[in-house]
Amino acid sequence: MIVADYVAKFLKSKKIKEIFMLTGYGSMYLNDSIKKEKIKYFATRNEATAPIMAASYARVTNNVGVACVTAGPGATNAIPGLAEAFVDSSPIIVISGQVIRKHTTIMTGLKNIRTFGTAEINILPIVKPLTKYAVTILDEKNTRYIFEKAFYEATNGRKGPVWIDIPLDIQNKKIQPHKLRSFTPPNEKKLHNLKLKLFYDFLKNSKKPLIVCGQGVKFSNTFDIIYKFLSKKNHIPIIFTRAAQDLTSHKKKYILGQAGIKGTKYCKRIMTDADLVINFGSRLAPQFAGHDFEAFQNAKVISVDIEKDELNKKGIKIDLRIKSDLKKFVPRIIEFLNKKKIPNYKSWANYCGSLKKIEIPNSVNKKNPIDLYYFMNKLGKFSNRKNILITDAGSNYYIGGQVWKFEKGQKELTSISNAAMGLSIPLAVGASIGQKKKQVLAVTGDGSLELNIQELKTISHYQLNVKLFVINNGGYVSMHNWADTFFDGRRVDNSKDTGEGTLNLKKIAKAFGLEYFKISDYRNIEKDLTKICKNNKPLFIEVITDNFQKIFDAFKDKG
């Protein structure tokens, strides 16, 4: 077989049935082998979204997602999505085509060659800072090793993207895979028992412990035992980061919901009250712990993270650093604690529970144009375990995070760290393809919509079960709020100067082959949602909301 055939067969052996791709001359053998192997190919309209779709696919399938792009601009177009997969630790493999080796700048060995063959760019140094592993295959004999290592890197340790660049002549080289060298995963360091003892010592001395569950809990699939043993049995309350807020219903006892700057005021208060924070798999970002880590000013902090450097960041005071995969650590610590006497935290937990309330900010009203808090709340309540909820940058991102309680096992996808604009559509595409039986309820804004509007065609062409709610608030509401706060209302963004928020959304929907629906009256939202969700067809829904929407800040505003 040729290298391209090996690639397709390798992906198939890893149970990857779908791939996100924009074809090109530079990847033509790969494209053809993917077709021959019957891996289903989903065409993206711009390579920028392929890694996002792959990341979303990876999350809903618990596998890796794969994107395949061509050389030069195909590869550089994919970088926005790659960056997103990197910061959010999504396990994806990007495979790029490349020109024949003798036309690569790599082979010139010279520093200031910008491009050599047709549409050639040395993609490696560009993607290296955004990947766990990136390599150009310059010798076909390394193919097997490289693919095995890439898959290992994407899915082990802190997950993340990898990139494999394959010159055209290598794609077409004959190989005998069983004769090629293979990759052997490194041995892992064992966790020292001393760390378990120290963990217990901190807990023993604590009166008001608080658990933080971050994305690591999701990836390691350890929430159920954390909740069962530490919360239900030992009464330690739990808060979530944005990445992990859909782990379970926020209405459960001991589950306090999403904390952070855009979380709730009562969570902020509990964070400040706590004397011990046990962090499982969150990076304790400023948007979560406060710009100066002030939320945890009175607490000792134990942090368990798979990435050592996250434990050693400046500005974050961690008293006990445990570098470990939660998959290994959580069972160990629970076994250890099981044999020890743990203080009774019931009254602390009850106190925390008593603070829980729905903190809809002052501005929420039953009115038209619709208050976005009102709409997002209704959407959250309407959805259930058959739904994947998605938010996009701006007001709907923050508000979704604030009002959704995940009572019915809904799952959520979003641009976690970046809150990047324009990702709802590609996230929806990847999720819908990965979980065909689920219905995707994706929210975007009229500003964010424009960034990847081309992928509306991907939704309509593949007839995905995606309901896309486009919040029409007449432009960049978040930007308006900042302009009003910092620059005396001198808005750089406004419809007259920039045309923002002036697209005719009905015509857009129709032009991209999507059915259109409009929500404009708060009184009909539930009825409208019932109509919208009753079939499997894609639908574009315009939601008319307030251009003067304010967003609640847990660290500043009054609740």
Place this chain on the structure above:
Amino acid sequence: MIVADYVAKFLKSKKIKEIFMLTGYGSMYLNDSIKKEKIKYFATRNEATAPIMAASYARVTNNVGVACVTAGPGATNAIPGLAEAFVDSSPIIVISGQVIRKHTTIMTGLKNIRTFGTAEINILPIVKPLTKYAVTILDEKNTRYIFEKAFYEATNGRKGPVWIDIPLDIQNKKIQPHKLRSFTPPNEKKLHNLKLKLFYDFLKNSKKPLIVCGQGVKFSNTFDIIYKFLSKKNHIPIIFTRAAQDLTSHKKKYILGQAGIKGTKYCKRIMTDADLVINFGSRLAPQFAGHDFEAFQNAKVISVDIEKDELNKKGIKIDLRIKSDLKKFVPRIIEFLNKKKIPNYKSWANYCGSLKKIEIPNSVNKKNPIDLYYFMNKLGKFSNRKNILITDAGSNYYIGGQVWKFEKGQKELTSISNAAMGLSIPLAVGASIGQKKKQVLAVTGDGSLELNIQELKTISHYQLNVKLFVINNGGYVSMHNWADTFFDGRRVDNSKDTGEGTLNLKKIAKAFGLEYFKISDYRNIEKDLTKICKNNKPLFIEVITDNFQKIFDAFKDKG
């Protein structure tokens, strides 16, 4: 003033009146200062296109172009356009916002922190391989030095993009620019007289010399003297690379037109016949000189290039390497040669001239659906010095290059090295904003259109004088040709599987606020073009062409 004010004033002092920008929290002081300074801000719908617009603007204004983006995803979104500016040596400045310094990964000093503050990415290592100069301002006292150096680097030597990343707290720092250190350009090495003598020796011993004019001739504005002295006076014929084909009319004596794999067969023959090639400012790419440099197999090669590494690439046999800016070299060599006896090349030049003919390949027919050769030829002939012609990836890129003769001083913009998909629209936007009095005739394909379709709104909102010709050939014609050649017609791309070429273009035009026109009969093209070009309004024109379009290959096909 604050740093952000300095930035806006600096740009103004460099006569930059327009800027391409998508606003964001991370760049909010910059955004505001740009507004205060009354630099006109053009909103792009995705940061990916901002550097392309800036590059196009730079080319038509002979100044630098500037893009401003926000932190994190704003910055990474801009990389596709940055890569394009880099490989095509466009002088642009990209300014990115960044989170406050204490929330940057740079300041952690740790390797494996992927993101720290909200929407934070360390953009520097990613953009370094794609820029001449890239820096994050970590001390406001360096602001003046950095901006002066960035401007120098973008516009001197081999031009190209530079990137300046400015944390929010730095944007808002007070500075007194006249008290800050400034940048002093380095002294340039002088060209040794020996090189002039060697140049003459090669010429003296040549019987069949041939001049190649590349992009460097354009940037250095040296074409007129090269043509006057070497061609008109001394009868040395000239061929163009794709980047330089609009330097003058191809109908002029001694001007042989565009050479290269997608050039003409007679140019290929002349390249092979020549015994001396004098290359001015072309990188002698494989797509120009042949995959194995075979076009120049019988010639000695003198190459004058501003970038030393381009002269030392493997695979390219150069007999005399001259590292110099043509702006300095051309007057010097002409002065030198003026005093020498130069052989008479008249009969060689006449021989070359006698080979010149219009080589429309076999497939060109007067028929419907329209042959793209026929349409592009008509468009080229119809246009004049008031027009800027633009092509996009795929068949129209190659065919425009083959049939346009630039008889009336038309200018051309395209994705030169990459032939990247989707750039016609942003190139058209930048060109139209930079040269408001010109009318832009931009061609794109129904495949390429999708990549940056969001910017149709930019054309309509700003009512740019852009006529966008969208070639409807039912999908990725270039890809189909490759599939047919290499994979027994096993087309990965087809309308049924991928939906390519199935957008309703009329609805798309209307949805983005553009008037629509259709060209579908070869007999009416001239009449249609007259109607289309009669006013300054933007217009979206669908051109129905053949799905089985073949593209002529000068190195393979019979003429």
